Structure formats: structure tokens, C-alpha cells
Amino acid sequence: MSATARVPALMYHRVGDAHNDWEARYAISPENFAAHMQALARKGHRAIGIDALVDWLEGGPPLPEGAILVTFDDGFRGVRDHALPVMEKLQWPFTVFLVSDLIGQEDIWTRAANPAGVTYPLLDAEEIRDMQRRGVSFHSHTRSHASLPTLDAEQLAEQLAGSRQALSALLGHGVPYIAYPFGHLDDRVEAATRAAGYRAAFSTQSGFNRRDVNRFRIRRIDVYGTDTPAKLLRKVRLGCNDGSLGHAARYYLDRLKSRLLGASR
Numbered sequence: 436m437s438a439t440a441r442v443p444a445l446m447y448h449r450v451g452d453a454h455n456d457w458e459a460r461y462a463i464s465p466e467n468f469a470a471h472m473q474a475l476a477r478k479g480h481r482a483i484g485i486d487a488l489v490d491w492l493e494g495g496p497p498l499p500e501g502a503i504l505v506t507f508d509d510g511f512r513g514v515r516d517h518a519l520p521v522m523e524k525l526q527w528p529f530t531v532f533l534v535s536d537l538i539g540q541e542d543i544w545t546r547a548a549n550p551a552g553v554t555y556p557l558l559d560a561e562e563i564r565d566m567q568r569r570g571v572s573f574h575s576h577t578r579s580h581a582s583l584p585t586l587d588a589e590q591l592a593e594q595l596a597g598s599r600q601a602l603s604a605l606l607g608h609g610v611p612y613i614a615y616p617f618g619h620l621d622d623r624v625e626a627a628t629r630a631a632g633y634r635a636a637f638s639t640q641s642g643f644n645r646r647d648v649n650r651f652r653i654r655r656i657d658v659y660g661t662d663t664p665a666k667l668l669r670k671v672r673l674g675c676n677d678g679s680l681g682h683a684a685r686y687y688l689d690r691l692k693s694r695l696l697g698a699s700r
């Protein structure tokens with residue numbers, strides 16, 4: 436099986452300093468983010484555009500060896516300040532999923548979860564348009580970062596189609612992709628996402644994306660701010676959120692066992 440038969444998609448959130456353990460999971464320091472991308476590049480990885488991934492899932496052209504997708508949920512300003520320069524230097528495309536009602540505001544949905552009760556700035560319209568001119572692609576993360584399975588049919592359609600409309604007006608083109616807030620989804624949410632006219636949707640379920648993945652449940656590896664570059668590389672190699680050495684050892688042992696069993700048959 437060639438490396439391009441399975442594509443890892445990485446999920447980051449805020450790029451900037453973390454001030455407590457809760458934030459350390461969702462925020463990566465600018466230095467560590469740069470180290471992550473450099474480690475991937477040294478291992479022969481390269482980021483591909485979101486359209487290339489979805490085209491490939493639909494039977495389109497093959498992807499380069501070592502292809503990965505880099506995504507950022509929520510649209511924090513720190514992505515522009517700290518991630519954009521790193522990605523421009525590598526000439527790597529990336530995708531940001533925006534909360535359409537909160538453009539130019541802050542991540543108010545985290546206030547209850549973050550023990551510090553603080554919020555951080557999100558990109559404003561001008562910054563988004565500037566990044567778009569520089570090759571960044573923007574897609575939907577709903578209108579208000581709602582937990583979609585909790586909504587009734589009308590509210591669900593509002594979040595899905597409403598954000599698509601608002602972002603299309605801002606960006607001047609269609610918005611074919613969405614990332615489910617909190618990764619919350621069920622069959623009803625998936626059906627509503629299809630009905631709202633999206634082409635594909637991104638979950639937070641870990642794993643590789645093979646061509647047979649459900650395009651409305653594309654998998655992503657959750658990258659934590661505390662992940663060292665070595666741990667990130669293990670996550671990418673194993674396609675999971677647990678990049679611990681113990682997990683890596685079990686993975687290779689299982690593979691070895693199944694190979695030995697296969698050979699003895």
C-alpha cells in the first residue's frame with residue numbers, strides 16, 4: 436500500500452500562549468507549531484489543499500507521497516499572526532473553519548469550559564479576506580459554534596445553511612466544507628449537513644482517511660499544544676490521538692503479530 440492510500444488530517448485550534456492546563460490542549464505556542472511543521476517536512480510530508488483531498492476521496496487524481504491536510508478550527512487571530520508565516524515559508528496550503536456569527540469577536544463558547552474564564556480574539560473580515568488573497572481557504576464551523584445534535588430541525592438548518600450563506604457573501608465564493616463544532620454529530624446532523632448543500636464535513640474522530648471514508652465524517656487527528664514534534668510524528672504515523680510510546684509499541688507489536696499469523700497460514 437502506498438503512503439497516499441491514507442491521508443492524515445490534522446486539527447489545530449488556537450496558536451498562541453497557553454495560561455492553564457485546559458488551554459494547553461487547545462493552544463499551541465508559535466515556536467512549537469513551527470517545530471511541528473518543520474518535523475513533518477523533514478519526514479517527507481507536505482500539506483495539500485482541502486479540494487485536492489476531497490477530489491481524491493471522490494475518485495480524483497492521486498495525491499503526492501506524504502500528503503497531509505492541516506486545519507484550524509474556530510478562526511483565531513493567532514493563526515494569522517503565527518501559523519501563516521510558517522505555512523507561507525513552506526508554501527503549504529491550510530484551511531480555517533470559521534464561526535460566521537463571531538467574526539471579529541471572541542471564542543465566547545469556551546468561557547464556561549476554560550477555568551480562567553478568558554476568551555481570545557477571532558479573525559475579523561478584513562483579516563480573513565487578506566488571508567484568502569494569500570491562499571488560505573476558509574470554510575464553515577456553523578454560525579455560533581453550536582452543538583448540532585442538541586438542535587431542532589429549524590435551528591439545525593439555520594446553523595448549517597445560515598453559516599454557508601454568510602461566509603459565501605464574505606468570501607465571494609461557495610463554501611463546500613464544514614467542521615462539526617466539538618466534533619458532535621449523529622445521523623440526523625449528517626443528513627442535515629448533506630441537505631444543506633455541503634460537499635464534505637470534518638469530524639474529530641481520529642484515524643486516517645482512506646478513499647472509502649464517509650465524506651461527511653472525514654477523520655482528523657487532534658493535535659494538542661503539549662504535543663512535542665516527536666509525538667506529533669507518532670500520531671501521524673499511527674493515525675490516532677494517542678502518540679504515546681506505549682501505544683506506538685502496541686501498534687507495531689499487533690502489526691508484527693498479524694503478519695506472523697498471516698505468514699503461518
Ligand SMILES: [Zn+2]
Nearest residue numbers: 508509616617
Ligand atoms: Zn471549534
